[in-house]
Amino acid sequence: MEKVQDREFIDLYWKAVRANYVSFPSGTWEKGLEGVPQGSTLSPVLSNIYLHKLDLFMEQKTKESNDSGPVSLECPKYKEIHTKISNLRQMFLPTYR
Secondary structure: OOOOOOHHHHHHHHHHHHOEEEEOOOOEEEEOOOOOOOOOOOHHHHHHHHHHHHHHHHHHHHHHHHHOOOOOOOOHHHHHHHHHHHHHHHOOOOOOO
């Protein structure tokens, strides 16, 4: 597990967690006990920090997949049926003559 090392960001996080917020629909002030309230301006930043590792992982997997070449073989029978369907579909287009 990695930790965020930026002291200013950590301070901002704790201020957001401890801040009071208005609860809807009652309109009463609530004390923040845990986490950042949904809709907080800090929420997208936290999700970007959390999801950055997933982005890097998926980028690596995509590169590996692209580098490995095609994963399936062409099926001549499928191609033949697909062509027939495509040609028949053309007859129903308004531009068909």
